[in-house]
Amino acid sequence: MSATVRITAVSAVAAAVLSALATAPSAAAATHPALRLTPMGSHRLVGPDGSRISHSTSSNWAGYAATGTQFTSVSASWTQPSVTCTSATSYSSFWIGLDGDGSNSVEQTGTEADCSGGHAQYYSWYEMYPAYPVNYSNSVSPGDHFTSTVSTNGSGSFTLTLTNTTKGWTKTTKKTLRNASLASAEIIAEAPSSSSGVLPLAHFSTASFTSASANGQPIGNYGPDKINMASGSTTKATTSALSGGSSFSVTWIHS
Template identity: 35%
Template sequence: MQIPIIASALLCANMVLAAPGTAMRRQRAADRIAERRLGRSSNTIQRVDSELGVTTKNGTSHVEYSSNWAGAVLIGSGYKTVTGTFVVPTPKAPSGGSSSTTYSASAWVGIDGDTCETAILQTGVDFTVQGSSVSYDAWYEWYPDYAYDFSGIPISAGDTITVTVTASSKSAGTAVVENVTTGKSVTHSFSGESDALCQTNAEWIVEDFESGGSLVSFADFGSIEFTGASVNGGTGTSGATIIDIEQSGKVLTDCSASGSTVSCSYSG
């Protein structure tokens, strides 16, 4: 009974020797999928009692700080559709980071999660880097459930992505990710969700998301600009609260909003 086992082991060894790059890529992909299945999730905004205080950008938008969200949040009522378009960045390890550590960040649009903490309808793209390996995942989520990956929509650095969420009710809606560059688009429909939306927050966010119950190591994402930012078909982010990420007393992002554009840069 040992012969099949030995033969199988030799076959696997030969495959690795014949194509080490392919085997390594497959293993990295398998590890990444396994890690996400442990519970990759977004979270509601986790505000920081910053000693920096509340300042002002662009003369109108207040700046607040959180450990996980950066971007712009509108607070109001009746938010049913939120959309935005961004160019996929090339993430890298932050200054002083390790090539053996995995770093990630995410760009998404959503409804709720700030003043309303019962649910978030959201969709976006994760960026992950370890050493010279960079990967991207498009996903959808109805928080507090964890995120699920879309399939059938390859994403590369430099692609233009449009993300849209639509709440048809407080317990149903859709999440759409469109790769404008390739023409590919994917949609997920939610219905009968037990955790109800309030439809009082609309947001365009760069996030340090969670995996396995704790924040992942935050990647240097360069810069992300949401253009065409709109709510319920109207343009503009007037009155939005600007959020920057602060961790361990250090501000890691620099975000602003003007008209229908929300911009965030890594500053850590």
């Protein structure tokens, strides 16, 4: 039986910010990227009973998640998808990370492609839950090629590296998190969440990931869970089979 999962963790502060943004003109969000609605909630995946997903359905994730051992590194490359925007506000994230699949810690970095007021917005970020996600100020455009690694020494020190090889910039963030579970490694396309639940998924067409690895090996070596994104009977995004144990794509189906 497929487990349906969604993000539920968001603070009262974040909820207040979201409420304020909901009443602001859409043009303000486009002018001030730091005030975007996302990623305000955690990118942590939590099942109804707090357990890891064991089959292939999530209400907000599509991609691959490996579990079953301790993970100290995860890496992948991807091309930043473009989004097709209507007047509706919608969101999409593309990232790699350790933890988040049924655990209470998150160490992730990636990119975003959102729609606000009919306009596309692109940016990048990192998250070390329970701290809030942090947006980078570096320019992101559709078609940019990214490489990324999240790694730890196993004793609480983390290095999160995100490189835009097209524009020639790299962000390296070093953080400490002593209680990290190190229980999963993921490469994911996501519909971000707010305090009210999973947000509408932006129409991103296809996100292609390559060189997906965990602990220095192709992620396919760990028999990872292939996750499709669905809400009830509506499939929102599908994940392809792994090619060579390390390449796959996620295809948008429905908001």
